[in-house]
Amino acid sequence: MAAGRSRRGLAVGLGAVVAIVVAVAAAVAFGHRSHPNRSLDLVRAQPMIVRAVSQQIGLAATDPRCPATVAAAPGTRFRCSLTAAGRPLRLDVSVRDASGSLQVRLVDALVRPTQVEADLRVRLRTAFKRSFTVACGSPAPRVLPPGSRFQCLAGDATSRRAVEVTVRDAGGALGYRVVS
Numbered sequence: 372m373a374a375g376r377s378r379r380g381l382a383v384g385l386g387a388v389v390a391i392v393v394a395v396a397a398a399v400a401f402g403h404r405s406h407p408n409r410s411l412d413l414v415r416a417q418p419m420i421v422r423a424v425s426q427q428i429g430l431a432a433t434d435p436r437c438p439a440t441v442a443a444a445p446g447t448r449f450r451c452s453l454t455a456a457g458r459p460l461r462l463d464v465s466v467r468d469a470s471g472s473l474q475v476r477l478v479d480a481l482v483r484p485t486q487v488e489a490d491l492r493v494r495l496r497t498a499f500k501r502s503f504t505v506a507c508g509s510p511a512p513r514v515l516p517p518g519s520r521f522q523c524l525a526g527d528a529t530s531r532r533a534v535e536v537t538v539r540d541a542g543g544a545l546g547y548r549v550v551s
Contacts, residue, residue, distance in 0.1 A: 409443040411471060420475055421453060424462065428481050430455050430512060437464070443471055455481060458514035477541040482513045484523075487536060491525060491547065503527050507536070517541060522550070 417435035425432045437451035447466040452459045461478035484507040495503040507523035515521070519538045524531055537546040 411441045411443050411466070411473075413437045413439070413441060416471070416473065417451075420451065420462070420464070420473070424453060424455075424460070424475065424477075428455060428460075428477075430481070432460065441466070443469070445469060450478075451475075456512040456514050460514045461516075479514050479516050480519075480538045480541050480543055482515050482521075482538060482543075482545075484508060484513065485510050487523065487545065490545075491523060491534060494547070495525060495527075499527070501527055505534075525549075 417437055420437075421432050421435050432453040432455045434454040435451060436453075438449050441447060441449050443466060445466055445468050449464050451462045451464055453462065454460065459479075460481065463476045463478055465474050465476075466472075467474050488505040488507050491505040491507075492503050495505070503525050504527075505523055505525045507521070513521075515538045517538050517540050521536050523534045523536060525534050526532070532549050533551040535548045535550045537548070538544075539546055
């Protein structure tokens with residue numbers, strides 16, 4: 372079997388979309404609007420970020436962790452994390468405008484092994500014109516940074532082989548390679 376092409380949408384279920392815009396205009400907290408040292412009210416923004424990310428990944432995210440103070444200036448960037456599938460899920464967040472709208476990008480991919488197994492079965496059946504079984508371990512979703520690798524075991528009626536799965540980006544692009 373030749374090396375597989377990337378596949379979008381398997382990991383996060385977002386297709387190619389990994390940026391989430393969170394309208395948190397109310398989360399900009401600063402005494403007076405003209406004050407030069409305005410900062411985001413992250414206590415109010417974090418639940419909105421959690422809700423938006425949870426909706427996009429299809430799992431409950433919890434335990435938001437963001438810096439204590441973030442300037443509300445457009446273009447300001449910072450890193451937050453949430454817990455999803457029992458693991459930290461890193462987010463890059465940037466302030467979009469003076470009203471406090473945020474753009475949230477996933478840094479890590481949420482990989483769903485059952486979807487990887489289904490995709491590999493289809494690819495192998497298409498390439499070899501016969502049925503295969505595929506097992507990638509626990510069916511629980513995994514939070515993995517781009518560049519991470521894990522193995523699945525694929526087999527037909529006569530043989531079994533390990534397939535290395537590489538997470539190519541936070542959007543869910545995956546690569547496949549037979550390793551044994």
